[in-house]
Amino acid sequence: MRIRSVEPFILHIPVTGGSICDSTHQVSHWGVVGCRIETEDGISGYGYAGTHAHLPSDRLITSCIRDCYAPLLIGEDASEISRLWLKLLRHPPLQWVGRAGITHLALAAVDVSLWDLKAKKAGVPLWHLLGGATKSRLEAYNTDIGWLSLSVPAIIDGAKRAIEVDGFRRIKVKVGHADPMVDVARLEAIRAAIGPNITLAIDGNGKWDLPICKRFCAKAEPLDIFWFEEPLWYDDIGSHAELARATSIPVALGEQLYTLDAFRAFVQAGALHWVQPDVTRLAGITETVQVADLALAHRLPVAPHAGEMSQVHVHLAYWHEAIPVLEYIPWIKNAFLEPADVKDGHFLKPQQPGASSEPSADAFRHFSRPLSD
Numbered sequence: 001m002r003i004r005s006v007e008p009f010i011l012h013i014p015v016t017g018g019s020i021c022d023s024t025h026q027v028s029h030w031g032v033v034g035c036r037i038e039t040e041d042g043i044s045g046y047g048y049a050g051t052h053a054h055l056p057s058d059r060l061i062t063s064c065i066r067d068c069y070a071p072l073l074i075g076e077d078a079s080e081i082s083r084l085w086l087k088l089l090r091h092p093p094l095q096w097v098g099r100a101g102i103t104h105l106a107l108a109a110v111d112v113s114l115w116d117l118k119a120k121k122a123g124v125p126l127w128h129l130l131g132g133a134t135k136s137r138l139e140a141y142n143t144d145i146g147w148l149s150l151s152v153p154a155i156i157d158g159a160k161r162a163i164e165v166d167g168f169r170r171i172k173v174k175v176g177h178a179d180p181m182v183d184v185a186r187l188e189a190i191r192a193a194i195g196p197n198i199t200l201a202i203d204g205n206g207k208w209d210l211p212i213c214k215r216f217c218a219k220a221e222p223l224d225i226f227w228f229e230e231p232l233w234y235d236d237i238g239s240h241a242e243l244a245r246a247t248s249i250p251v252a253l254g255e256q257l258y259t260l261d262a263f264r265a266f267v268q269a270g271a272l273h274w275v276q277p278d279v280t281r282l283a284g285i286t287e288t289v290q291v292a293d294l295a296l297a298h299r300l301p302v303a304p305h306a307g308e309m310s311q312v313h314v315h316l317a318y319w320h321e322a323i324p325v326l327e328y329i330p331w332i333k334n335a336f337l338e339p340a341d342v343k344d345g346h347f348l349k350p351q352q353p354g355a356s357s358e359p360s361a362d363a364f365r366h367f368s369r370p371l372s373d
């Protein structure tokens with residue numbers, strides 16, 4: 001399985017339903033920024049990071065893959081993923097400028113490509129290669145009904161459809177207005193409409209500070225919030241630990257953390273209850289498994305963040321015992337050969353060989369952006 005070529009690509013895929021907002025981000029397209037790695041025996045693996053489709057920064061990722069990683073990969077045995085992962089992560093000049101950010105997103109794309117390749121070579125879906133499934137059904141929760149840019153009636157409409165038509169039992173709603181009491185009022189109306197038996201998680205996307213969070217949580221506690229995701233600035237371990245002690249609402253985070261070490265620091269500080277790694281921000285499947293094992297060792301549940309819109313996480317979640325539930329956002333699934341789809345509130349178990357990370361020829365035709373001007 002010698003590596004013959006490493007070809008980066010950039011796809012910008014419009015989000016279904018137009019542009020959306022959370023407290024921090026506005027998104028009209030999702031960036032699928034990654035690479036195809038081909039071996040001499042003609043098998044190709046695909047992997048990508050998920051971005052906000054900002055072409056100049058997407059090109060930093062693809063030029064890292066093309067100019068820095070590809071020369072380290074060509075001619076290597078693609079099946080030796082752990083060794084190649086360390087070779088790229090620890091390459092001294094890249095370690096000097098990297099270990100997080102652009103180089104890490106690029107390494108995520110390479111790592112996922114190598115796992116996709118390995119599973120294709122074995123002729124099995126990734127969850128099977130990793131050791132087989134630990135669950136017969138994997139529950140999904142719906143984020144797409146709860147954007148901050150949606151009105152309360154629109155969220156209630158979407159939630160009812162998700163529950164009654166698509167079988168979801170779990171939804172997530174964004175919070176983060178300048179006045180947190182606006183969010184309390186929104187959540188009260190939503191909880192009243194969905195009733196007590198639907199799991200309601202919320203997501204602040206790192207907007208608020210500790211005093212606002214404490215005020216908000218005191219009012220939101222009676223609403224049976226399943227978790228409060230990214231309440232505070234992403235790297236602020238101490239404030240998360242203080243909030244976790246101050247409220248009965250479980251704290252969730254991880255979508256903005258780049259490394260195993262960052263997760264360990266939060267876990268050691270008692271600063272989170274739900275662990276939310278992302279294969280597209282951690283350095284791929286390799287590091288996400290490390291984080292899921294860390295969580296398991298502390299008996300903390302894991303709910304991966306869908307930076308790849310759950311195409312790859314669905315494999316990890318069916319396999320790893322610490323992952324009971326997975327995020328569902330339908331934006332880009334139809335761009336892939338095997339879409340990560342939900343039926344009756346549960347993810348379909350992937351059946352095709354690989355990591356479900358290969359975009360279709362149609363997707364490349366419609367959504368490709370140039371790597372340079």
Ligand code: 0YR
Nearest residue numbers: 022025027143203205255305
């Ligand atoms: C925009 N999921 C998230 C949107 C999502 C964002 O980036 O996808 O809200 O990353 O917080 O939990």
Ligand code: MG
Nearest residue numbers: 203229230255
């Ligand atoms: Mg989030």
